[in-house]
Amino acid sequence: MTTAVAAPFRFFSLQVARTTRLGPSMVRITFSGEDLQYFFSDGRDQSLSLFLPHPGQTEPQVPIELGDGWWQGWRELPDDVRAVMRSYTLRALRRNPDEIDVDFVLHGIAPGAATPAGPASRWASRAAAGDRVLLLGPAIADNRAIRFRPPEDTDLVVIWGDETAVPAVSAILESLPAGSRARVWLQAHDAGDIQDLTTEADAEITWLVRENSLDAIRGAQLPPAERPYVWIAGESGCVKALRRHFVGERGIDRRRVTFVGYWRHGMTEEQLRAAE
Structure with missing residues:
Protein backbone atom coordinates (compact mmCIF):
# COMPACT_ATOMS: atom_id res chain seq x y z
CA MET A 1 0.00 0.00 0.00
CA THR A 2 1.22 3.50 -0.83
CA THR A 3 0.00 6.57 1.03
CA ALA A 4 0.72 10.16 0.07
CA VAL A 5 2.13 12.22 2.95
CA ALA A 6 2.57 15.80 1.83
CA ALA A 7 3.28 16.69 -1.78
CA PRO A 8 5.82 16.58 -3.22
CA PHE A 9 6.83 13.67 -0.95
CA ARG A 10 5.23 10.25 -0.48
CA PHE A 11 5.98 6.74 0.71
CA PHE A 12 7.29 4.13 -1.69
CA SER A 13 7.21 0.39 -0.94
CA LEU A 14 10.42 -1.12 -2.31
CA GLN A 15 12.52 -4.25 -2.21
CA VAL A 16 16.23 -4.93 -2.63
CA ALA A 17 17.05 -5.92 -6.21
CA ARG A 18 20.81 -6.45 -5.71
CA THR A 19 23.83 -5.25 -3.76
CA THR A 20 27.26 -4.18 -5.03
CA ARG A 21 30.29 -3.76 -2.78
CA LEU A 22 32.11 -0.51 -3.65
CA GLY A 23 34.96 -0.82 -1.15
CA PRO A 24 35.78 -1.90 2.39
CA SER A 25 33.40 0.69 3.86
CA MET A 26 30.80 1.17 1.12
CA VAL A 27 27.99 -0.90 -0.39
CA ARG A 28 25.51 0.11 -3.10
CA ILE A 29 22.00 -1.25 -2.74
CA THR A 30 19.69 -1.18 -5.74
CA PHE A 31 15.97 -1.00 -4.96
CA SER A 32 13.05 -1.77 -7.25
CA GLY A 33 9.26 -1.73 -6.99
CA GLU A 34 6.12 -0.75 -8.86
CA ASP A 35 5.84 2.41 -6.77
CA LEU A 36 8.95 3.85 -8.43
CA GLN A 37 6.89 4.81 -11.47
CA TYR A 38 5.71 7.70 -9.27
CA PHE A 39 9.21 8.62 -8.04
CA PHE A 40 10.74 11.69 -9.69
CA SER A 41 13.93 13.59 -8.91
CA ASP A 42 16.35 15.96 -10.58
CA GLY A 43 19.14 14.18 -8.68
CA ARG A 44 22.19 16.03 -7.39
CA ASP A 45 22.07 15.82 -3.56
CA GLN A 46 18.49 14.54 -3.37
CA SER A 47 17.76 13.57 0.24
CA LEU A 48 15.64 10.52 1.10
CA SER A 49 14.38 8.87 4.29
CA LEU A 50 14.67 5.08 4.44
CA PHE A 51 12.71 2.96 6.90
CA LEU A 52 14.34 -0.38 7.68
CA PRO A 53 13.01 -3.44 9.53
CA HIS A 54 14.45 -4.76 12.78
CA PRO A 55 16.04 -8.24 12.71
CA GLY A 56 13.25 -10.82 12.56
CA GLN A 57 10.78 -8.46 10.86
CA THR A 58 9.81 -9.06 7.23
CA GLU A 59 9.09 -5.40 6.57
CA PRO A 60 9.50 -2.05 8.37
CA GLN A 61 6.73 -0.98 10.71
CA VAL A 62 5.45 2.50 9.80
CA PRO A 63 1.74 3.37 10.19
CA ILE A 64 1.39 5.01 6.78
CA GLU A 65 -2.36 4.37 6.84
CA LEU A 66 -2.54 7.37 9.21
CA GLY A 67 -1.69 9.69 6.31
CA ASP A 68 -0.26 12.98 7.59
CA GLY A 69 -0.33 11.56 11.11
CA TRP A 70 2.17 8.81 10.30
CA TRP A 71 5.03 10.57 12.14
CA GLN A 72 3.31 10.67 15.50
CA GLY A 73 2.02 7.14 15.02
CA TRP A 74 5.52 5.94 14.17
CA ARG A 75 6.99 7.65 17.22
CA GLU A 76 4.43 5.94 19.47
CA LEU A 77 5.38 2.42 18.36
CA PRO A 78 7.61 0.43 20.77
CA ASP A 79 11.35 0.87 20.21
CA ASP A 80 11.83 -2.75 19.16
CA VAL A 81 8.92 -2.53 16.68
CA ARG A 82 9.23 0.98 15.21
CA ALA A 83 11.11 0.93 11.89
CA VAL A 84 14.65 2.30 11.87
CA MET A 85 14.68 5.61 9.98
CA ARG A 86 17.85 6.96 8.39
CA SER A 87 18.56 9.74 5.88
CA TYR A 88 20.42 8.95 2.67
CA THR A 89 21.14 10.52 -0.69
CA LEU A 90 19.83 9.24 -4.00
CA ARG A 91 22.78 8.00 -6.02
CA ALA A 92 20.95 7.18 -9.26
CA LEU A 93 17.47 6.79 -10.76
CA ARG A 94 16.87 4.59 -13.81
CA ARG A 95 13.86 3.70 -15.92
CA ASN A 96 12.92 0.54 -17.82
CA PRO A 97 13.07 -1.06 -15.33
CA ASP A 98 12.44 1.47 -12.55
CA GLU A 99 15.34 1.29 -10.06
CA ILE A 100 17.16 3.54 -7.62
CA ASP A 101 20.64 3.17 -6.11
CA VAL A 102 21.49 4.17 -2.54
CA ASP A 103 25.08 3.94 -1.26
CA PHE A 104 25.59 2.98 2.39
CA VAL A 105 28.65 3.65 4.54
CA LEU A 106 29.27 0.57 6.69
CA HIS A 107 30.23 2.20 9.99
CA GLY A 108 31.58 -0.26 12.52
CA ILE A 109 31.32 -3.38 10.35
CA ALA A 110 35.01 -4.06 9.74
CA PRO A 111 36.81 -6.27 12.30
CA GLY A 112 38.37 -4.19 15.06
CA ALA A 113 36.23 -1.13 14.28
CA ALA A 114 36.57 1.61 16.88
CA THR A 115 32.79 2.09 17.18
CA PRO A 116 30.05 -0.54 17.02
CA ALA A 117 27.85 -0.75 13.95
CA GLY A 118 24.46 0.93 14.07
CA PRO A 119 21.23 -0.72 12.92
CA ALA A 120 21.38 0.73 9.40
CA SER A 121 24.97 -0.42 8.81
CA ARG A 122 24.11 -3.89 10.12
CA TRP A 123 21.07 -4.07 7.85
CA ALA A 124 22.99 -2.88 4.78
CA SER A 125 25.85 -5.33 5.37
CA ARG A 126 23.38 -8.24 5.31
CA ALA A 127 20.86 -6.99 2.75
CA ALA A 128 19.73 -9.53 0.17
CA ALA A 129 17.44 -9.54 -2.86
CA GLY A 130 13.81 -9.39 -1.81
CA ASP A 131 14.35 -7.58 1.51
CA ARG A 132 11.62 -4.96 1.93
CA VAL A 133 11.95 -1.29 2.92
CA LEU A 134 9.85 1.85 2.89
CA LEU A 135 11.17 5.06 1.40
CA LEU A 136 9.91 8.60 1.91
CA GLY A 137 10.94 10.41 -1.23
CA PRO A 138 9.97 12.90 -3.92
CA ALA A 139 7.06 12.67 -6.32
CA ILE A 140 8.12 15.94 -7.99
CA ALA A 141 11.53 16.21 -9.68
CA ASP A 142 12.46 19.69 -8.39
CA ASN A 143 11.79 19.56 -4.66
CA ARG A 144 13.00 21.14 -1.43
CA ALA A 145 15.14 18.12 -0.47
CA ILE A 146 17.67 19.10 -3.16
CA ARG A 147 20.14 21.51 -1.55
CA PHE A 148 22.80 21.91 -4.26
CA ARG A 149 21.65 25.08 -6.06
CA PRO A 150 24.53 27.23 -7.34
CA PRO A 151 23.51 30.71 -8.52
CA GLU A 152 23.42 31.12 -12.29
CA ASP A 153 26.44 33.43 -12.26
CA THR A 154 28.69 30.89 -10.46
CA ASP A 155 32.14 30.69 -12.04
Whole structure:
Protein backbone atom coordinates (compact mmCIF):
# COMPACT_ATOMS: atom_id res chain seq x y z
CA MET A 1 0.00 0.00 0.00
CA THR A 2 1.22 3.50 -0.83
CA THR A 3 0.00 6.57 1.03
CA ALA A 4 0.72 10.16 0.07
CA VAL A 5 2.13 12.22 2.95
CA ALA A 6 2.57 15.80 1.83
CA ALA A 7 3.28 16.69 -1.78
CA PRO A 8 5.82 16.58 -3.22
CA PHE A 9 6.83 13.67 -0.95
CA ARG A 10 5.23 10.25 -0.48
CA PHE A 11 5.98 6.74 0.71
CA PHE A 12 7.29 4.13 -1.69
CA SER A 13 7.21 0.39 -0.94
CA LEU A 14 10.42 -1.12 -2.31
CA GLN A 15 12.52 -4.25 -2.21
CA VAL A 16 16.23 -4.93 -2.63
CA ALA A 17 17.05 -5.92 -6.21
CA ARG A 18 20.81 -6.45 -5.71
CA THR A 19 23.83 -5.25 -3.76
CA THR A 20 27.26 -4.18 -5.03
CA ARG A 21 30.29 -3.76 -2.78
CA LEU A 22 32.11 -0.51 -3.65
CA GLY A 23 34.96 -0.82 -1.15
CA PRO A 24 35.78 -1.90 2.39
CA SER A 25 33.40 0.69 3.86
CA MET A 26 30.80 1.17 1.12
CA VAL A 27 27.99 -0.90 -0.39
CA ARG A 28 25.51 0.11 -3.10
CA ILE A 29 22.00 -1.25 -2.74
CA THR A 30 19.69 -1.18 -5.74
CA PHE A 31 15.97 -1.00 -4.96
CA SER A 32 13.05 -1.77 -7.25
CA GLY A 33 9.26 -1.73 -6.99
CA GLU A 34 6.12 -0.75 -8.86
CA ASP A 35 5.84 2.41 -6.77
CA LEU A 36 8.95 3.85 -8.43
CA GLN A 37 6.89 4.81 -11.47
CA TYR A 38 5.71 7.70 -9.27
CA PHE A 39 9.21 8.62 -8.04
CA PHE A 40 10.74 11.69 -9.69
CA SER A 41 13.93 13.59 -8.91
CA ASP A 42 16.35 15.96 -10.58
CA GLY A 43 19.14 14.18 -8.68
CA ARG A 44 22.19 16.03 -7.39
CA ASP A 45 22.07 15.82 -3.56
CA GLN A 46 18.49 14.54 -3.37
CA SER A 47 17.76 13.57 0.24
CA LEU A 48 15.64 10.52 1.10
CA SER A 49 14.38 8.87 4.29
CA LEU A 50 14.67 5.08 4.44
CA PHE A 51 12.71 2.96 6.90
CA LEU A 52 14.34 -0.38 7.68
CA PRO A 53 13.01 -3.44 9.53
CA HIS A 54 14.45 -4.76 12.78
CA PRO A 55 16.04 -8.24 12.71
CA GLY A 56 13.25 -10.82 12.56
CA GLN A 57 10.78 -8.46 10.86
CA THR A 58 9.81 -9.06 7.23
CA GLU A 59 9.09 -5.40 6.57
CA PRO A 60 9.50 -2.05 8.37
CA GLN A 61 6.73 -0.98 10.71
CA VAL A 62 5.45 2.50 9.80
CA PRO A 63 1.74 3.37 10.19
CA ILE A 64 1.39 5.01 6.78
CA GLU A 65 -2.36 4.37 6.84
CA LEU A 66 -2.54 7.37 9.21
CA GLY A 67 -1.69 9.69 6.31
CA ASP A 68 -0.26 12.98 7.59
CA GLY A 69 -0.33 11.56 11.11
CA TRP A 70 2.17 8.81 10.30
CA TRP A 71 5.03 10.57 12.14
CA GLN A 72 3.31 10.67 15.50
CA GLY A 73 2.02 7.14 15.02
CA TRP A 74 5.52 5.94 14.17
CA ARG A 75 6.99 7.65 17.22
CA GLU A 76 4.43 5.94 19.47
CA LEU A 77 5.38 2.42 18.36
CA PRO A 78 7.61 0.43 20.77
CA ASP A 79 11.35 0.87 20.21
CA ASP A 80 11.83 -2.75 19.16
CA VAL A 81 8.92 -2.53 16.68
CA ARG A 82 9.23 0.98 15.21
CA ALA A 83 11.11 0.93 11.89
CA VAL A 84 14.65 2.30 11.87
CA MET A 85 14.68 5.61 9.98
CA ARG A 86 17.85 6.96 8.39
CA SER A 87 18.56 9.74 5.88
CA TYR A 88 20.42 8.95 2.67
CA THR A 89 21.14 10.52 -0.69
CA LEU A 90 19.83 9.24 -4.00
CA ARG A 91 22.78 8.00 -6.02
CA ALA A 92 20.95 7.18 -9.26
CA LEU A 93 17.47 6.79 -10.76
CA ARG A 94 16.87 4.59 -13.81
CA ARG A 95 13.86 3.70 -15.92
CA ASN A 96 12.92 0.54 -17.82
CA PRO A 97 13.07 -1.06 -15.33
CA ASP A 98 12.44 1.47 -12.55
CA GLU A 99 15.34 1.29 -10.06
CA ILE A 100 17.16 3.54 -7.62
CA ASP A 101 20.64 3.17 -6.11
CA VAL A 102 21.49 4.17 -2.54
CA ASP A 103 25.08 3.94 -1.26
CA PHE A 104 25.59 2.98 2.39
CA VAL A 105 28.65 3.65 4.54
CA LEU A 106 29.27 0.57 6.69
CA HIS A 107 30.23 2.20 9.99
CA GLY A 108 31.58 -0.26 12.52
CA ILE A 109 31.32 -3.38 10.35
CA ALA A 110 35.01 -4.06 9.74
CA PRO A 111 36.81 -6.27 12.30
CA GLY A 112 38.37 -4.19 15.06
CA ALA A 113 36.23 -1.13 14.28
CA ALA A 114 36.57 1.61 16.88
CA THR A 115 32.79 2.09 17.18
CA PRO A 116 30.05 -0.54 17.02
CA ALA A 117 27.85 -0.75 13.95
CA GLY A 118 24.46 0.93 14.07
CA PRO A 119 21.23 -0.72 12.92
CA ALA A 120 21.38 0.73 9.40
CA SER A 121 24.97 -0.42 8.81
CA ARG A 122 24.11 -3.89 10.12
CA TRP A 123 21.07 -4.07 7.85
CA ALA A 124 22.99 -2.88 4.78
CA SER A 125 25.85 -5.33 5.37
CA ARG A 126 23.38 -8.24 5.31
CA ALA A 127 20.86 -6.99 2.75
CA ALA A 128 19.73 -9.53 0.17
CA ALA A 129 17.44 -9.54 -2.86
CA GLY A 130 13.81 -9.39 -1.81
CA ASP A 131 14.35 -7.58 1.51
CA ARG A 132 11.62 -4.96 1.93
CA VAL A 133 11.95 -1.29 2.92
CA LEU A 134 9.85 1.85 2.89
CA LEU A 135 11.17 5.06 1.40
CA LEU A 136 9.91 8.60 1.91
CA GLY A 137 10.94 10.41 -1.23
CA PRO A 138 9.97 12.90 -3.92
CA ALA A 139 7.06 12.67 -6.32
CA ILE A 140 8.12 15.94 -7.99
CA ALA A 141 11.53 16.21 -9.68
CA ASP A 142 12.46 19.69 -8.39
CA ASN A 143 11.79 19.56 -4.66
CA ARG A 144 13.00 21.14 -1.43
CA ALA A 145 15.14 18.12 -0.47
CA ILE A 146 17.67 19.10 -3.16
CA ARG A 147 20.14 21.51 -1.55
CA PHE A 148 22.80 21.91 -4.26
CA ARG A 149 21.65 25.08 -6.06
CA PRO A 150 24.53 27.23 -7.34
CA PRO A 151 23.51 30.71 -8.52
CA GLU A 152 23.42 31.12 -12.29
CA ASP A 153 26.44 33.43 -12.26
CA THR A 154 28.69 30.89 -10.46
CA ASP A 155 32.14 30.69 -12.04
CA LEU A 156 33.62 28.08 -9.67
CA VAL A 157 32.00 25.26 -7.66
CA VAL A 158 33.88 24.29 -4.49
CA ILE A 159 32.88 21.02 -2.80
CA TRP A 160 33.87 19.13 0.32
CA GLY A 161 32.27 15.92 1.54
CA ASP A 162 33.19 13.08 3.86
CA GLU A 163 32.42 9.42 3.09
CA THR A 164 28.71 9.91 3.83
CA ALA A 165 28.55 12.66 1.18
CA VAL A 166 30.37 10.76 -1.58
CA PRO A 167 27.09 9.62 -3.23
CA ALA A 168 25.79 13.19 -3.30
CA VAL A 169 29.08 14.58 -4.62
CA SER A 170 29.20 11.87 -7.30
CA ALA A 171 25.71 12.81 -8.49
CA ILE A 172 26.50 16.53 -8.32
CA LEU A 173 29.60 16.09 -10.46
CA GLU A 174 27.61 14.14 -13.03
CA SER A 175 25.15 17.04 -13.22
CA LEU A 176 27.76 19.74 -13.89
CA PRO A 177 27.87 20.84 -17.54
CA ALA A 178 30.90 20.95 -19.77
CA GLY A 179 32.79 24.22 -19.36
CA SER A 180 32.02 24.62 -15.67
CA ARG A 181 34.86 24.52 -13.13
CA ALA A 182 34.98 22.63 -9.86
CA ARG A 183 37.45 22.07 -7.02
CA VAL A 184 36.53 19.03 -4.96
CA TRP A 185 37.80 17.38 -1.77
CA LEU A 186 36.47 14.02 -0.61
CA GLN A 187 37.27 12.34 2.69
CA ALA A 188 37.65 8.54 2.63
CA HIS A 189 38.04 6.17 5.56
CA ASP A 190 40.05 3.68 3.51
CA ALA A 191 42.02 3.97 0.27
CA GLY A 192 39.95 1.08 -1.06
CA ASP A 193 36.86 3.31 -0.91
CA ILE A 194 38.22 5.76 -3.50
CA GLN A 195 35.97 5.76 -6.57
CA ASP A 196 36.42 6.89 -10.16
CA LEU A 197 34.00 9.80 -10.57
CA THR A 198 32.46 10.95 -13.85
CA THR A 199 31.93 14.56 -14.87
CA GLU A 200 31.98 16.76 -17.95
CA ALA A 201 33.16 19.70 -15.86
CA ASP A 202 36.74 20.87 -15.56
CA ALA A 203 37.09 19.36 -12.08
CA GLU A 204 40.11 18.85 -9.86
CA ILE A 205 39.28 16.10 -7.35
CA THR A 206 41.40 15.34 -4.28
CA TRP A 207 40.78 12.33 -2.03
CA LEU A 208 41.84 12.71 1.59
CA VAL A 209 42.45 9.34 3.27
CA ARG A 210 42.65 9.73 7.05
CA GLU A 211 43.85 13.32 6.60
CA ASN A 212 42.67 16.46 8.37
CA SER A 213 40.34 18.14 5.89
CA LEU A 214 40.56 21.61 7.39
CA ASP A 215 44.37 21.61 7.27
CA ALA A 216 44.36 20.31 3.69
CA ILE A 217 41.91 22.92 2.47
CA ARG A 218 43.56 25.77 4.35
CA GLY A 219 46.79 24.95 2.57
CA ALA A 220 45.19 24.74 -0.88
CA GLN A 221 45.00 27.52 -3.43
CA LEU A 222 41.63 27.87 -5.14
CA PRO A 223 41.43 28.66 -8.85
CA PRO A 224 40.73 32.37 -9.43
CA ALA A 225 37.01 33.13 -9.34
CA GLU A 226 34.81 36.17 -8.78
CA ARG A 227 31.59 34.34 -7.90
CA PRO A 228 32.35 30.96 -6.30
CA TYR A 229 29.69 28.69 -4.82
CA VAL A 230 30.57 26.33 -1.96
CA TRP A 231 28.77 23.09 -1.00
CA ILE A 232 29.88 21.27 2.18
CA ALA A 233 28.29 18.12 3.64
CA GLY A 234 29.20 15.43 6.16
CA GLU A 235 29.94 15.33 9.88
CA SER A 236 28.37 18.39 11.51
CA GLY A 237 31.43 19.59 13.42
CA CYS A 238 33.69 19.41 10.39
CA VAL A 239 31.04 21.06 8.19
CA LYS A 240 30.75 24.03 10.59
CA ALA A 241 34.54 24.44 10.78
CA LEU A 242 34.87 24.41 7.00
CA ARG A 243 32.03 26.90 6.62
CA ARG A 244 33.81 29.27 9.02
CA HIS A 245 36.97 28.83 6.95
CA PHE A 246 35.35 29.63 3.60
CA VAL A 247 33.32 32.56 4.93
CA GLY A 248 35.64 33.95 7.58
CA GLU A 249 39.10 33.17 6.19
CA ARG A 250 38.49 33.18 2.45
CA GLY A 251 35.82 35.88 2.44
CA ILE A 252 33.22 33.98 0.40
CA ASP A 253 29.71 35.43 0.66
CA ARG A 254 27.82 33.28 3.20
CA ARG A 255 24.79 33.39 0.91
CA ARG A 256 26.80 31.39 -1.62
CA VAL A 257 27.69 28.63 0.85
CA THR A 258 25.45 25.58 1.32
CA PHE A 259 26.32 23.41 4.32
CA VAL A 260 24.58 20.23 5.48
CA GLY A 261 25.32 18.16 8.57
CA TYR A 262 24.59 14.54 7.64
CA TRP A 263 25.67 13.17 11.03
CA ARG A 264 27.39 14.11 14.28
CA HIS A 265 30.08 12.31 16.28
CA GLY A 266 28.66 10.49 19.29
CA MET A 267 25.00 10.91 18.30
CA THR A 268 22.47 8.66 16.63
CA GLU A 269 20.21 10.12 13.96
CA GLU A 270 17.32 10.02 16.43
CA GLN A 271 19.36 12.09 18.90
CA LEU A 272 20.46 14.49 16.17
CA ARG A 273 16.87 15.05 15.02
CA ALA A 274 15.78 15.64 18.62
CA ALA A 275 18.59 18.17 19.13
CA GLU A 276 17.57 20.02 15.99
